[in-house]
Amino acid sequence: MPEVTLVEAINLALARAMEEDANVVVLGEDVGVNGGVFRATVGLQQRFGAERVIDTPLAELLISGLCVGMAAQGLKPVGEIQFMGFIYPCIDQLVNHASRLRNRTQGRLSCPMVLRTPHGGGIRAPEHHSESTEAMLAHIPGLRVVMPSSPERAYGLLLAAIRDPDPVVFLEPTRIYRASKGQVEDNGEALPLDVAFVLRQGRDVTLISWGAAVKETLAAADELAAEGIDAEVIDLATLKPYDEETVLASVTRTGRCVIVHEAARTGGFGAEIAALLAERGLTSLLAPIARVTGYDTIMPLPRLEQRYIPSVARIVAATRKVCQFS
């Protein structure tokens, strides 16, 4: 099996989906001739033609709105928003149309679209290119919000998202687009949506994360192991709807939980998980839940961004404290 980067896995999944279903179209800014600013769509236009790999005008609202119209007509559009910082003109389309078209027509029309966008910081990008606003999207009923953290999951989850009959926002962790490498067999096999992945089993504490932060979370688990703390690591992968049962089962067993995400703390998706544990797992908890997150500040420009992004050291320190609590 060849080793590929996360962004190459995205490309493989897109090509596979286009190959197996003529209804799949890819659209966005610079996705055609240029192959996308991160090269996620490289080669697709040469292979599948400019009618199915569309270089759109520079208009994000349009991209998301086109996806809704195409999807209602039975196409499977995969729109790309160049950076998450530019997704906001799409919010009207996501909230008012994509997420509710099936419901408001009681199943007469539906919206099998995917909106892909790079997520998060850490690549020394200019202002507006590095935010993590997944919780905002995960609040929208009728949407799916998915975020892979490895090439295998990028490939399998993107295929699943494209085949899914409902709208999916697919957030790609920019910071590990190339830093994350893994063996991916391009066999067309999807991974399940709505399911969390236990990446490392452990007895003492449950670390829950998603996207690029999974990398530091796994590294923290390694460090903690050296100290004798056996951490379980869960990649949530699908934030909306998320796998409550896997989270509860793990924390029920370990009794301790640390949630790690790059997004700002207040109203972040970690709060939702903490609420779940308070509602349904309180009697199993041996220590307060800890959150290691971005700060409630504006995402800083690159000189300070590494101080904002949860570091291995912050995760280790928080976990140690949770494990020492008695």
Next chain:
Amino acid sequence: MADEELPVIARFEVRRRSYLAPDGTVLRPLPNFASDSDILISLYRGMVLTRAFDLKAVSLQRTGRLGTYAVSLGQEAVSVGIASAMREEDVVLPSYRDNGTLLWRGTKMEEILLFWGGDERGNLSSGPADDFPYCIPVASQAPHAAGVAYAFKLRKEPRVAVCLFGDGATSKGDVWEAMNFAGVHKLPVVFVANNNQWAISVPLQLQTASQTLAQKAIAAGFSGEQVDGNDVVAVRAAAEDAIAQARAGGGPRLIEAVTYRLSDHTTADDAARYRPPEEVQTRWKEEPIARLRAYLVSQKAWGKSQEEELAADCQKQIEAAIERYLATAPRAPQTMFDHLYAELPRAYASQRAELSGGSDA
């Protein structure tokens, strides 16, 4: 600094189409379809039914039996004229006021009432299955129309998307972005700007300094045409032309139908707060139904007995629809989960169970 010696590199023009004067007299030779009085009578019936239905809907709202409702009083020629030029397999993307369009295309009156009465099942619609439901966020259906039209073009289907919106919508980026894309790809889509002069309380001159709305198509690379939106013959003729061009691969067109909103914006609005009643009185002289009736009468194609018969027939249909609407029981609460996703995610099963009284059924 305008230097008159610099060459002019582009010139544009916008044409206006009208056939019938407000008194029903003929201004210029009528289009071919108008020689068939059955077609004209069907347009007339469509407009009369729409008006009668709208007025009944208002009285339902006033008596607490319907939610907020957007009346199309005075604009029936736009919604009916456009719909009458479409084929069944075309797709309409209506705004919230295009009641006549939906009725013409087969949505039942009780379905419209059900939607505005607060039940999503109204949007199931007996009209063409691919038609979009009413769009409430202004202008946001315009990019959908471009997406629908792109699908038609990709699959080489001779179908056309027809998108209706108001004058206010032309101020939003959505309409521009959709028209711009449709122009680039020569998509089979017709945009219809129903220029009824008022966006709730904001008059057209505060909406735009553009001389016409039709010219907004020009920057997108295709033509726009203004029609007298109170002349259903003109609306239908313009729509037939534009739809035929789009179907033949000739690309999009924008039709600006100039009309007037004789009613309040919706039942929740009071237009007397912001516009003088004299203005409305004046505009009543131009409304589309009396105009077509005057023409039909002048052609001896219509008379008093037919008018009385039609009025009675409309009332009968409407009363029967209202009965069916009022007899429709609310859906069971847990069904609010039924079409959230194709299949309900496990995570929401317990919430659904809570609504169904504890059982998972």
